[in-house]
Amino acid sequence: MSAIALTTIIALAVATLVSEDLTCIAAGELVRRGQLNLGAGIAGCLVGIYLGDIGLWGLGRFAGARALRWQWIARRVPLDRIQLLGRWFERNAPAAVIGARFVPGLRLPVYFAAGMLQRRAARFALWTLVAAVLWTPLLVIMVARFGDSFVARFQQYIGGGAIASVIACVFAIASLRIACALFTPIGRAKLIARISRIWRWGFWPTFLFYPPVLIWIASLTIRHRGFMTITAANPGIPHGGFVGESKFRILASLSGPHIIESELVDSSERLQSAMEKRGWTLPVILKPDVGQRGAGVRLVRSLDDGRKIIESSRTPLVAQPFHPGPFEAGIFYYRIPSQARGKIFTITDKQFPILVGDGTSTIEEHIWRDPRFRMQAKTFLARHERDRTRVLPEGERFKLAIAGNHCQGTLFRDGSHLITPQLERAIDSIAQRFNGFYFGRFDVRYSDVERFKAGEDLTVIELNGITSESTNIYDPSRSIFRAYATLMRQWSILFEIGAANRQRGQRASRAWSLIRDLIGYYRGPRASALSD
DSSP, X not given: OOHHHHHHXXXXXXXXXXXXXXXXXXXXXXXXXXXXOHXXXXXXXXXXXXXXXXXXXXXXXXXXXXXXXXXXHHHHSOHHHHHHHHHHHHHOHXXXXXXXXXXXXXXXXXXXXXXXXXXXXXXXXXXXXXHHHHHHHHHHHHHHHHHHHHHHHHHHHHOSSHHHHHHHHHHHHHHHHHHHXXXXXXXXXXXXXXXXXXXXGGGSOHHXXXXXXXXXXXXXXXXXXXXXGGGGSOTTXXXXXXXXXXXXXXXXXXXXXXXXXXXXXXXXXXXXXHHHHXXXXXXXXXXXXXXXXXXXXXXXXXXXXXXXXXXXXXXXXXEEEXXXXXXXXXXXXXXXXXXXXXXXXXXXXXXXXXXXXXXXXXXXXXXXXXXXXXXXHHHHHHHTGGGTTOBOOTTOEEESOOSOOGGGTOEXXXXXXXXXXXXXXXXXHHHHTSTTOOEEEEEEEESOHHHHHTTOSOEEEEEEOTTOOOGGGGOTTSOHHHHHHHHHHHHHHHHHHXXXXXXXXXXXXXXXXXXXXXXXXXXXXXXXXXXX
């Protein structure tokens, strides 16, 4: 072997440690241009990829516990997945290693877990070599052999040169990755979920969905002499409930038989004392006193579980008895300060995600098979990591979420059919017992639909302030245009109430104070986004 060939192989091997795919693309492209020998290109990429795979195993084996504290590793290999992946590897070593090589997103967690749990090194090394031998030549040869046809198509639109070659090769490798994913049912489900997000706007990220609403808010800010006007809408809540408000204090400001009992706890002893004093029985709910979107809501079935949750939390927790429902609604309420009676703006009918077993499918397979559940599979699978491989007996019902939040997996439906004069009077009566509250959303649980509509059967489990969202917009049957119309009307009402309270002498928050509390909230310890 010549010195030049050896140098080339070493250079390619080192480059794969930065990016395997891009290095293989580059090698294939150089072969296509006649600037690199095919054998040397494949050898260099193969050596680097194989050594990198062995390196992941070694990282898990010799520095696993420490490596899990690295943010980059922790995001990809949660601690509670290690044992599960290790057992899977032990049962299916060939399929696990080869599948992880071909299916995007699996290689790092599987190889790292195999090393951390000290699975057989020789067996791992053998099947990793097989996987690398199958994958690397395929990729390099594909680019070298078919690169011309890909590049020619792109040159029609962006001209010749290196840019067209790079784009064409990236397109080719993406196509190969997609093709590999299509070989498994879960891979197909993941691909469908990603594509369907294009038109399922309810799952769009905030930065993509909210720009039209932000433009409307900007116009309202100009009309009502400042954005801080909205913080005067609820004088009884700090900043009107924009950020950092205490759930416990808000519920304590309400009164009456329709408000759930709550206690602020910071130790297992206080939790047990509260349960004995109030006569609560397990299960109970624990949730952060300051939090958003259902983050950190836990269903506690034993005092030992409660102790572990409290000890691991760095924020005060609110304890509540568990209301079995089975129904939950989000009631959006407002009252113009000059008017004697308030109104229900919208109601969201919340439908909790539940799997029904068939006796043969695992929980993970159920989730990926369902057209809606697959859209939030990452949330569900992280929450139920220990149960993901459990086969549900036929007819068994398995709850995927207990927190009534869209981002936690609950299906939201428009509940306008539930609005009645009796319910509106009941909600207005509750709201007016809170001095300084005019705008926000009640989250309520109830057991009987007809009694709920009559304003009799409802229990308020949470009250949110000015940053509440009229969540009926996420009804899949509603168009995005109706959603925008609802949100713009909601913000118009909020500014109107804030402006009216300012005219009555109520001072809005100072901008620096709100910014300080925002920074403190997002920098401070907050609950995990995983809720049980």
